[in-house]
Amino acid sequence: MQTYKAPLRDMRFVLHELHADPGSEPLPGLEEITPDVADAILEEAAKFCTERLLPLNASGDAEGCRLENGVVRTPKGFPEAYAAFRAGGWTAMGSDPAYGGQGLPETINKLVEEMICSTNLSFGLYPGLSHGAYKAIAGHASEALKAAYLPKIVDGTWSGTMCLTEAHCGTDLGLLRTRAVPQDDGSYRITGSKIFISAGDHDLTENIVHLVLARLPDAPKGVKGISLFLVPKFLPAPDGTPGARNGVTCSALEHKMGIKASATCQLSFDDAVGWLVGEPHKGMRAMFTMMNSERLSVGIQGLGAGEAAYQGAVAYARERLQGRALSGAKRPDLAADPIIVHPDVRRMLMTIRAYNEGARALGGWVARSLDVMERHPDPAERRRAEDFSALMTPVVKALFTDLGFEAASIGLQVYGGHGFIRDHGMEQYVRDARISMIYEGTNGVQALDLVGRKLPAHAGRLLRGFFHPVLAFLDAALEDDALAPLALPVSKAFGALQLATAHIAQRGLKDPDEAGAAATDYLRLFGLVALGFMWVRAAKVAQAALADGTPERDFYEAKLATARFFIERILPQVAGLLAAIKSGKGAMMALDEAMF
Amino acid sequence: MSGIRKVAVIGAGVMGSGIAAHVANAGVPVLLMDIVPEGATDRNGLAAAAIARMLKTEPAAFMTPRAAKRVEACNVEDHLGRLAEVDWIIEVVIERLDAKRALYRRIDAVRRPGTAVSSNTSTIPLDALVDGMPESFRRDFLITHFFNPPRYMRLLELVTGPQTDPALAETVADFADRRLGKSVVRCKDRPGFIANRLGITWIQNAIAAADDLGVPVEEADAIMGRPFGIPKTGVFGLVDLVGLDLIPHTTASLRAALPPDDAFHDSYREMPLVSRLIAAGFTGRKGKGGFYRLNRTGGQKTKEAIDLASGAYRPARKADLPELKDAKGPRAVLDLPGRAGAYAWRVIGATLSYAAGLVGEASDDVAAIDEAMRLGYNWTWGPFELIDRIGGAYLADRLARDGRPVPPLLAGLDGRSFYRVENGRRQVLQPGGGYRDIVRPDGVLRLADIKLGREPLLTNGSAALWDIGDGVVCFEFTSQSNALDEQVMVLLGKTIKLVKDRYKALVVYNEGTNFSVGANLGLALFAANIAAWGEIEKLVHLGQQTYRQLKYAPFPVVSAPSGMALGGGCEILLHSDAVQAHAESYIGLVECGVGLVPAWGGCTEMLGRWQASGTLPKGPMPAVARVFETVSTATVAKSAEEARDLLFLRPDDGITMNRDRLLADAKARALSLVAGYAPPKPVPLTLPGSAGGLALRMAAEGFARRGIATKHDLVVSGELASVLSGGEADILDTLDEDAILELERDSFMRLVRTEATLDRFESVLETGRPVRN
Structure with missing residues (x-):
């Protein structure tokens, strides 16, 4: 049995305590979102996720999706759950009020997403993809397309997809072949095959709006010749309801390791009617504008899996009686001690806990910068926020999903053999979490994005938004007697990050393979320092609350202990990563291809 | 004649006045003469206007405004007699043989015997110029062909006739070399001499080939520029720069003067588009634009380029030729498949082949031809250096494959290069075969x-x-x-x-x-972005210490x-x-421009210099104010x-x-300086302290109120004021160099932490100039 209780206290900590900026004006459009309103939303979301989504998680995984007569059927209970989700207004959460949305900030949206991912990752992909399509249309489509499609997507009666991948091209979209031929009436006819399309077909909504990357007849080669098209499953009738069936069909469902309740489709476009979104040949640019938020969302999937695994593991470690504590029996009244008495079990639980809370804190920082980037009245502030989110996007995507998968695997390990069998649902978390390291840009590609694009951009300008505030905070923390023991190791790790950054900038400039060889280790090093920074900041808040005589002593003391665990037991990995980075590409590239 | 102490330039057009200005730059007085236009009130008006114009041209013709005072405006009606005052007369009048000859007769009547007379003609042979002149005149006559602008272009082509006095020619050449700073390339008396004859051939080929092969102008310039060591203006950009109208003019005169079997004629083409552009005032950058123009309609500047086929302007596009970047060296560019390679070969093949034909014709020395193209057209490699890079055999083979004549010089190369290094000496192939050392003149060390x-x-x-x-x-x-x-x-x-x-x-x-x-700056910005403050301060300190060691060595x-x-x-x-x-x-000390203060001792040294100069009023303030004025405005001499x-x-x-x-x-x-050398002694400085700093800051605020200084300028000049006035120094104290260096360092470190300074760094790196923030 999978269990879940939303970590609302920690969410409130991130939202109101850690990243609070007391005294500052609320961002335009967010004046109404008071802490009380935010808390109410989170509680409602927690309720919905626990009551409606969690019960469908294991059953949906067991049943999977089916392709029947060219139509995809989602598992039992999904259509009803989706109807309730829509009725609750959850599809409209992050959308513009002009199209019926609620205009909630990313800081709240991402916390809700985490709860959805913890309780039912497969379900979350349906509205998640719709929101991606919403952003592409809102950002780049004509007013007519926006008016026709956005209200329906926002209220959830229609859903969306993103159709990028083809059989021969995934990471390298420059190779894609799907064609779009202009018609006299301004529309286009789209022909080609797409694979791996999440929510490509299903029975949750009355219509599906596909956003398709394709080439125009005069397109230049490579990624500069790709345009974005809107292709609905049913062409809207004049009254706005779904009309004639368009030439797009699901030809097969992918058979896959996890997220089985999510319909991952192969789609055939056969002279399908579509409309251009944005400018010709600028399709990649349209995709990139929503990339930061999308990639953070995928990172959040990793966090969601980690949180679910943590809760499952803690429950089991408390009740599973086996052997005695090394230092002598702790529960002589029982046949054996619960396994939570063992240091190695503690190591596992503390590791997942430190990952999760650290990632929640870091995700909150990045989500906040997305809000500032969208809404701040000062263009200089917007640019800073844009720089920062561009820098942190690959870090949070790859780090959170790597850690999420590791956390799911550790959670399973706590169960021993009972984790490996299906009954407890732990192995599902491992299988479901695995995809988030792959899609929306593999984690290797994220690392290359970090060292190849984000580091060198504007002679390192994007780095400023991280390095300057972190150093300033740490320098001040070192002067604070209570905080200094935690700040000192993080300050040293930060020094290692500076060294690694300078090293890669210098070596990578002369030889791009050097940057490539360092990329993944560097991203992890960066991520660990970012988490370490979050933990010192969290510790500072906790120390202040305890000094103030907070009634929630347990919460804050746990915070401090977890901070200490991360800094003492996980952060030291930084030294090994730095050594690996400095060794260069030599050993990695030594073998001739034939010697493999 | 013993030396050149005064010069006259006749003809106050662009070239004449430019030459006069440059002679004045050398510290030599000049008479600048032109005709008296009918009904003129100021009879020296043409020359006077030219001097005034020269004071305003960009890039500046005069090295200092003082130099302009050495140029005296005169006219050929009233002052011809004054030619007796000068040692060298440079004729820069219209390129018409009759006009020149008439002028020479008038000059000859008044000049002192032995005074050098030279013409700046670009295409008329010397032989024709002196036809009918007395032998005494021919002995003193030569051609000195300057390039535009005369101050900056280092080439001077020098042509002597069979009767020119070698000693006189040597005196002029030596003056041009040492005083005017020119590289003198001796040419044979053939039309167009070296640089323009080859240069115009290249331009004609490049324009015609672009037209024939349908290569857009941006692409042509990208191919015909950097890959061949030619300035990035390529060919169309160059023509815009020098003026479209010059091309038909020089071409016509070369066509008239060169024999019919000269390969120059092969590259000649009627250019209706060019004629139409010139007629409509599109003469290049000096006019309304040329092959490129800035379209300012609609309140914004758009760079446009001409479509060679239709003759219409369209938005300029950056040449999309990734293959060009991947091609290693000029030969790889010639080998590129498609339009880029075809275009490169057609132009370069014809140009280098023509260059090979000029040996023995325009000069006997391939090194002279290379020098002329390097200095006259700013090519990185002269044609024969380029041939060495491409391979003489490759060039000969490819010409033969095209069914074109292979110049005997190339055919006879036999695997040799034009240049080689032998025993640490650079040698050049002589036309007769065999290499000779390249010997630099006395006083030239490279x-x-x-x-x-x-x-x-x-x-x-x-x-x-x-x-x-x-x-x-x-x-x-x-x-x-x-x-x-x-x-x-x-x-x-x-x-x-x-x-x-x-x-x-x-x-x-x-x-x-x-x-x-x-x-x-790139390293510094990256270091600042990752908050590597310790590293930055270490480098500031290292620079201070090293420069100090240098000073007291x-x-x-x-x-x-x-x-x-x-x-x-x-x-x-x-x-x-x-x-x-x-x-x-x-x-110049330009640190303030990028939001910093000079911190490798620049402030300290400038204070010392002005305090020791003895040209300022007494007290600590005048020197400080003087340095502040120069440094805060990032003045560059x-x-x-x-x-x-x-x-x-x-x-x-x-x-x-x-x-x-x-x-x-x-x-x-x-x-x-070696004999009896003693290093300088440190001189302590008396500085005005915070009161002086305040005065400087108030001056800066005045600039800000007038809109000359920006918000961050005030921050930067505030730091500079504090360094120069000695921080919190007491007016009775003296500060040693160490103390001021420390002030430099502290101010530098405060500024490098500001976002506005880093934004300036970034814009310098990305656009070449600091953002005004």
Whole structure:
């Protein structure tokens, strides 16, 4: 049995305590979102996720999706759950009020997403993809397309997809072949095959709006010749309801390791009617504008899996009686001690806990910068926020999903053999979490994005938004007697990050393979320092609350202990990563291809 | 004749007045004469207007406004007799034989015998010019062909006739070399001499081939520029720069003068588009635009390029030729498949083949032809150096495959190159076969030559040290763009130890386009972005210490800049015992422009110089105010002469007009300081303290109120004011150098932490100029 209780206290900590900026004006459009309103939303979301989504998680995984007569059927209970989700207004959460949305900030949206991912990752992909399509249309489509499609997507009666991948091209979209031929009436006819399309077909909504990357007849080669098209499953009738069936069909469902309740489709476009979104040949640019938020969302999937695994593991470690504590029996009244008495079990639980809370804190920082980037009245502030989110996007995507998968695997390990069998649902978390390291840009590609694009951009300008505030905070923390023991190791790790950054900038400039060889280790090093920074900041808040005589002593003391665990037991990995980075590409590239 | 002490230039057009201005730059008085237009009130009006125009041209024709006073406006009606005052008469009138000849007869009547007379004709043979003139005139006559603009273009083509007095020609050549700083290339008396004959052939081929092959102008310029060591203006950009109207003019005159079997005619093409553009006022950058233009309609500037087929302007597109970047070297470009390779081959093949035909025709010396193209057209490699890079056999084979004649010079190469290095000496192939050493004239020393035969004494990734003989060593920056970084400082430190033990003197010199534009800003910005403050401060400190060691080293140090010497590149001059500067040196402390203060001792040294100058009123404030004025505005001297006024150069620092003579002059200067050398003594400074700083800040705020200074300018000049006034110094105290260096460092570190300063760094790196924030 999978269990879940939303970590609302920690969410409130991130939202109101850690990243609070007391005294500052609320961002335009967010004046109404008071802490009380935010808390109410989170509680409602927690309720919905626990009551409606969690019960469908294991059953949906067991049943999977089916392709029947060219139509995809989602598992039992999904259509009803989706109807309730829509009725609750959850599809409209992050959308513009002009199209019926609620205009909630990313800081709240991402916390809700985490709860959805913890309780039912497969379900979350349906509205998640719709929101991606919403952003592409809102950002780049004509007013007519926006008016026709956005209200329906926002209220959830229609859903969306993103159709990028083809059989021969995934990471390298420059190779894609799907064609779009202009018609006299301004529309286009789209022909080609797409694979791996999440929510490509299903029975949750009355219509599906596909956003398709394709080439125009005069397109230049490579990624500069790709345009974005809107292709609905049913062409809207004049009254706005779904009309004639368009030439797009699901030809097969992918058979896959996890997220089985999510319909991952192969789609055939056969002279399908579509409309251009944005400018010709600028399709990649349209995709990139929503990339930061999308990639953070995928990172959040990793966090969601980690949180679910943590809760499952803690429950089991408390009740599973086996052997005695090394230092002598702790529960002589029982046949054996619960396994939570063992240091190695503690190591596992503390590791997942430190990952999760650290990632929640870091995700909150990045989500906040997305809000500032969208809404701040000062263009200089917007640019800073844009720089920062561009820098942190690959870090949070790859780090959170790597850690999420590791956390799911550790959670399973706590169960021993009972984790490996299906009954407890732990192995599902491992299988479901695995995809988030792959899609929306593999984690290797994220690392290359970090060292190849984000580091060198504007002679390192994007780095400023991280390095300057972190150093300033740490320098001040070192002067604070209570905080200094935690700040000192993080300050040293930060020094290692500076060294690694300078090293890669210098070596990578002369030889791009050097940057490539360092990329993944560097991203992890960066991520660990970012988490370490979050933990010192969290510790500072906790120390202040305890000094103030907070009634929630347990919460804050746990915070401090977890901070200490991360800094003492996980952060030291930084030294090994730095050594690996400095060794260069030599050993990695030594073998001739034939010697493999 | 014994020397040239005064010069006359007849003809006050663009070239004539430019030549006059440059003679004045050399410190020599000039009479500038033109006709008296009918009904003129000021009979010297044409020349006077030309002088006024010269004072405003960009790039500046005069090295200082003072130089303009050496040019006297006259006219040929009233003042022809004054030609007797001068030692050299330069005729720069209209390119019409009858007009020139008539003028020569008038000149001959009044000039002193033995006064050199030269024509700046670009295409008329000397033979024709002196036809019918007395032998006494022919003996004193020659052609001196300057390039536009005369101050900046280093080539002077010199043609003598069979009767020209060799001694007189030598006197003119020597004056042009040492005083005007020109590289004199002797040419045969053939139409167009060397540079224009080959240059115009190249331009004609390049335009015609673009037209035939349908190559857009941006693409043509991208191919015909950098890949072949030609300035990035390529061909269409160059024609826009020099003026479209010049092309048909020079072409017509070459067509008339060259024999019908000359290959020049093969490249000739009627250009209705060019004629139409000229007629409509599209004469290039001086007119409404040319092949490119800036369209300002609609309130914004759009760069447009012409479509060669339709003749209509369209938005300019960056040439999309990734294959060009991947091609390693000019031969790889010729081998490119498709339009790019075809275009490159057609133009370069024809041009180099024509160049080979010019040996024996325009000059017997391939090195002279190369020099003419390098200095007259700013090519990195002359045609024969280019052939060496491409391969003579490749060129000959490909010409033969195309069914085109292979010039005998190429056919006879037999696997040899035009240049080679033998026993550390550069040699050139002679037309008769066999190589000869390239011998530099007396007083010309090239580091490039020295480097051929030996290893550096010291070297690392950013600098090198060379033994240049007679106990003198030369410190060379070798980093990209000669940017100064930690490695430069480290090697300079090692150099100081080495020279102390084993050598007599040190020269700081290099042969880059610019001496140094200062510290490596990209590195600094990256370090600042990752908050590596400790590293940055370490480098500031290292630079201060190294420059101080240089200043107090027990041997003389002479720095010899050419081109830009900015920021840290200026500060090394300030710490040298003497500077021998190329006349075209542009020196300045520009740190405030990028939001910093000079911190490698620049503030300290400038204060010392002005306090010691003795030209200012008494008290600590005048020197401080003077330095503040220069440094806060990031003033850059526009010539070595102007750098004297700003005390970047001291009164006894030397100026060398000819770039090629700079190293030898610097070495001689260094040797002259060896006997009895004693390092300077530290001089404590009396500074006005915070009260003085306040006065400077108030002045800066005045600028801000008038809209001249920006918000961040005030922050920067506030820091500068605090450094220059000695921080919190008491007016009764004196501060030693260490104390001021510390102030420099502290201000620098405060500024480098500001976002506005980093934004300036970034915009300099990305756009070439600091953002005004």
